[in-house]
Amino acid sequence: MLCSSSFNPKTRRQRQDRTLGVDLFPRRAFENEIMDEKITKLQAATDEAEEQMKVCKEALDMTEKQLAAAKAKYKELPMEEQEKLQVNNTELPEWIETKIRAKNVYETVEARYNTNKRYLDACKAKMSSGCAWL
16 A cells, blocks of 8 residues: 655655755746746737727727717708608718727727736736746
């Protein structure tokens, strides 16, 4: 019958590490290099997503202003013309559709930015605590 306490590789490694005073785990440096590379890529992706988010926000704001201007234009018409007018004969459906698409794109890019930022912060916290994970 084998006793589990007689062979514990972690304990053995810790003993060797203390007695020799040598880093017996060169893999740590490799893991840190991988983690640094991962952080660099995440930082680049986060920065790119942030730029895309700004562009999408500007596009969304522009479409909202254009939709508001189109609505105001039709509200300024005399009441008789407003009653004769059908919404499908105006550009309002197109502006509404454009606004919805712009909002969807903005929300997608914003979610990507938030996810990248959260993951980047977690990786940086792991690196600062001295733990590397792949």
